[in-house]
Amino acid sequence: MNNPTQTSAGPDGSLTSAPAPVSPIATSRTRGPRLSGVTWLVWRQHRAGFWTLLAATAVTVALLVHQRADMLDHLTAHGYGRPDSASDEWLAGIHPQRLQFVSYGFGFIPLVLGVFLGAPLLAGDLENGTAKLVASQSVSPSRWLATKLVVSALVVIVCTAALSIAFGRWWGPVKYEATVLGWSDGPAFDNTGPVPVALTLFTVVSGVAIGMLLRRTLISMIVTFAFAVVVQVVWHFQRLNLGHVITVTTDKGVGPGAPRVPLPEAALEIDHWLLSSSGQTYGWGTCAHETSQKVCTQKYDLVGWSVDYLPISQMSSMQWFGASILFALTAAVAVFIFIWGRKRLV
Incomplete structure (x- = not known):
């Protein structure tokens, strides 16, 4: 569409045209950060999964914030923490069961994201030929891989960190109650602090590597599922070794x-x-x-x-020590993806 012009008389009486002033509203529409290039392509390709994950996280965080406020009111009503009150009176309510139910559900997040986000990320492109199409353009394989990993990792980090903070604040007022959630058990230890971020990121990046090697979406998802289960089992048996007895x-x-x-x-x-x-x-x-x-x-x-x-x-130090190990393993897997993918991606 051509820009509108204005016609006016010149010094010699001739008519001249000049561009009309640009509307401030139109100018403001073009400002601000916008995705472009490979980043836009990756986001558009996986936008359904990304937006679903972000929306589900936002709704879950809102529910956890509400549950925390409701639990604090419940604890106050039962005199929890007062010397003259029975500390276990509040256990008759439904909040301990809610905490346990949600914590067990959160334990499946690394597995679900590893299978449905990590495994198909490259396997789908390799299987349907998108990788060859990208390689034929001016975009280098390294840049394409980096954009794929970085965008996906950022979404995973934002979502899992938000859930970790919200769940930790909900559980915090009763963290000393072992009858609700033992701090050293998976439902509490693996869903608070940096651990859920590290566990999920490691599982997702490993799923990406598995999909790159197998080059088939369905088989990659199956193998990633088995791999995620093994990771959870090994982590369960090594969790207490992170502390100093x-x-x-x-x-x-x-x-x-x-x-x-x-x-x-x-x-x-x-x-x-x-x-x-x-x-x-x-x-x-x-x-x-x-x-x-x-x-x-x-x-x-x-x-x-x-x-x-x-x-x-020691809970916090144990969590950060374990998370640092998982972050290091994640970085090693990412380096392997770049080394392998630069020459064998297509």
Whole structure:
């Protein structure tokens, strides 16, 4: 469409035309950041999945914020935290069940995004020939790969970080209640802090690598599903190894009347041992087959207990340590994608 012109008389009486003033509204429409080039192409290609993920995250975060406010009102109504109140009265409500239900659901996010976002990201283009079309243009394979990974990673990071913050704030007021969610268990540990971001990003980028190697969407999704399950299992068994175990001992006896070993609030007890005066430890069932506790105490010269535990104060450091390992693995997989994809992408 041609720009409108205005006609006016010149000094010699002749008619001249000049462009009409541009409307400020039209000028403002062209300003501001806009996607272009490969970034626009990647976003447009996957916009349905990206917008669905962002919208679902926004709705979920709003619901979690509402649940937190509702739970705080519930705790206040039951006098939670007051010295004269029973700390478990609030458990009769539905909030513990909601926390548990949501936390278990969030545990599937890395698997779902790895299968439905990561695996098809390159496998679909390689299978339907889009990769060859892109390679025939002026865009280099490295730039195309980088844009694909960066845009997808940013969406994953924004969504998982928002969910982590919202869920952490919801769980925060009752984090010391092990009967609701134990801080060292997956439903709490893996859904707060940097862990959900790191776990999801690693699974998604690994799914991209699997799709690049297999070059078929369906088989890539199946293999990524199996890979994500293995990652979750390995992470489950290695989670407690991220912390520094603390040992506390007593020398007040081991009988029924002996005082319990003092542990910090919400501490996770790893193991406990019978302790002799020489410092040697015996399994807690050592006296099970003795005739009496007194005979066992004299036989092994027992003086107290030795308890290994992890305090809740280590939760944040454990999460960041584990997340740093996952981020490093993610970076290694991304480097492999670039090295492999630069020459073998098409």
